[in-house]
Amino acid sequence: MRRPVPAASAPHVPVLLDEVVAALALPGAQLTIDGTFGAGGYTRAILAADPDVRVVAIDRDPAAIRGGAALVAEAGGRLMLVSGCFGTLDEILAGQGEARADRVVLDIGVSSMQIDQPERGFSFRNDGPLDMRMGGTGPSAADLVNEADEAVLADIVFHYGEERRSRAVARALIEARRRGRIETTAQLAEIVAGVVRSEPGSGIHPATRTFQGLRIAVNDELGELVRALHAAERILRPGGRLAVVTFHSLEDRIVKQFFSARSGRAVQASRHAPSALPGAGEAAPRSFRPVTKGPVLPSDAETARNPRARSAKLRAAERTDADAPEPLAAIQALAALPEVPRGGARR
Structure with missing residues (x-):
């Protein structure tokens, strides 16, 4: 034995x-x-x-x-x-x-270790680089947010994030990146919070579904x-x-x-x-x-x-x-x- x-x-x-x-x-x-x-x-x-x-x-x-x-x-x-x-x-x-x-x-899904490390960019709880790559290789969430077409972003946020206001989120991202590249989790969370409102009493941050959708897409x-x-x-x-x-x-x-x-x-x-x-x-x-x-x-x-x-x-x-x-x-x-x-x- x-x-x-x-x-x-x-x-x-x-x-x-x-x-x-x-x-x-x-x-x-x-x-x-x-x-x-x-x-x-x-x-x-x-x-x-x-x-x-x-x-x-x-x-x-x-x-x-x-x-x-x-x-x-x-x-x-x-x-x-x-x-x-x-x-x-x-x-x-x-x-x-x-x-x-x-x-x-x-x-399945993101681990608590990854969420708890701001430098990994999985969470908006602490500001960090907009990364989200589990393996550390390939395009990051920042690459996706700054380079994908509006329709692609809307579909990712809607289908993978199950965010009903995905089109508004996508439009806000396109508008924001005209002013400069979106590089951090805090930037992304603030942009999304400008067009999505949390349900009263839910305790869920308005950017939660958008972050989920992007993370799923980045890591397939x-x-x-x-x-x-x-x-x-x-x-x-x-x-x-x-x-x-x-x-x-x-x-x-x-x-x-x-x-x-x-x-x-x-x-x-x-x-x-x-x-x-x-x-x-x-x-x-x-x-x-x-x-x-x-x-x-x-x-x-x-x-x-x-x-x-x-x-x-x-x-x-x-x-x-x-x-x-x-x-x-x-x-x-x-x-x-x-x-x-x-x-x-x-x-």
Whole structure:
């Protein structure tokens, strides 16, 4: 029996931790993939739950990779921490000399570590450079805000941020950048607050949805999620489990529809497309069976301890012995920016 991983002092505790570990049914699993390592909360719990399990953990944030070095050392050869995007988790697994895994866990979205670092530009709580890049490479949020067309900005803010006044936000950004480049989170928040009003008593900053939309676009978060779901489907052994924690409706919709389609139910591509089953006219392979009945939500006690948990939802499913079908176009469509009518709701 391998030496268990000791508990960290004052560790970061991810949301729905006990529920995730239970959904993964870890005893007996030989290899687990943590596709979103972050501060290592899930990985540490997985290693502690079974002294024989090995973990391949993935993160595209260089800071997370550096921060996980101590846990790698503690794990005594049971943890491989890899820099990369979880959308390519099957390729990353192959790069570690493995073909199949027993469990996959994904915690979608921005981490509290990233939000708490002003220099990363994810939050307006403290002024910082308008960056938002999880991996530190590619175009930043500042590049997008200062260079994208007005229509593109409006679609990003509307579809990814779910901001009804996206057209007003886009117009305000275009006007502001005529006076000079928008470089900081405070600048962006002030511009958005000039055209969006928070609902009384909501406690939600008027720029929240705009920041969300830009962050998702900069990091292709929904596209990464879609690719990760299909990649997990390809590498999970029969009886293997996939657990996904989401934090807003766009992510949850993708996971819900993916599991629905792969368990033989209809999938709704978007508000603007009809429902469809994969392989129309023939029996669709059922590659997953549900583990959770609907989403698992955090307890009142957890949300009291950690307000970030309020919007979290866990969904999990078990891999069948069916071959992995082709990727679902309807699910891929959920991650894309659709052509949205320029109606009054977006003025």
